[in-house]
Amino acid sequence: MAHMLATYIALPGTTAEAMEHWQGVFGGDLEIIRYGEAQLKDLPFDPPPNAVAHASLTLPAGIITGGDVMDHSTEYPLRGTAYSLLYTTDTPEEAQTYIDRLIAGGGSLGMPFEQAPWGDWYGQVFDRYGVMWAFSCAVI
Known part of the structure; x- marks a missing residue:
């Protein structure tokens, strides 16, 4: 596989909604895997089955990936100008x-x-x- 750089965004329980919104804006192919279907074992946390373990939106220009935040003890500010x-x-x-x-x-x-x-x-x-x-x- 060739080298590639993709963006990964951790969202506070809104990953599926955001990815579907971005697909509506930009098009592309969307894949969403939820913890309930991923059959992961020995995780250091107990995720809700409907939470997003991994999502990827493949666009002609690149890939946006992400998942739902599982550590709710830390605040993850999204709106800012440190990144875009x-x-x-x-x-x-x-x-x-x-x-x-x-x-x-x-x-x-x-x-x-x-x-x-x-x-x-x-x-x-x-x-x-x-x-x-x-x-x-x-x-x-």
Whole structure:
């Protein structure tokens, strides 16, 4: 198998919902494995059977993976600017379509999608789960 880098996001019990939402925005192939069907043994925690053990959304541009947080004693802040998922598109119109879908799905604009000082198009949106999506498109 070739080397590949994928994003992994741990969500507080909303992984299945988020992955289904992102599939509705971007398309792609979604696979969700719940603890009840995974038949894992000797786990250091007792997961609810419906919790997501692993999910993957395969897009033409990459893979988003994730699972439900099992350690509820630690707070995992999602909304912030320390990280983002950067999605590069072929046209500004394509990026704007994804931004509009994320906002329509309960997200909020972080930075308008417009030509940036370096010449390319760039903008940011926070989806309804608090994940920051950055969009980029080279000037054609």
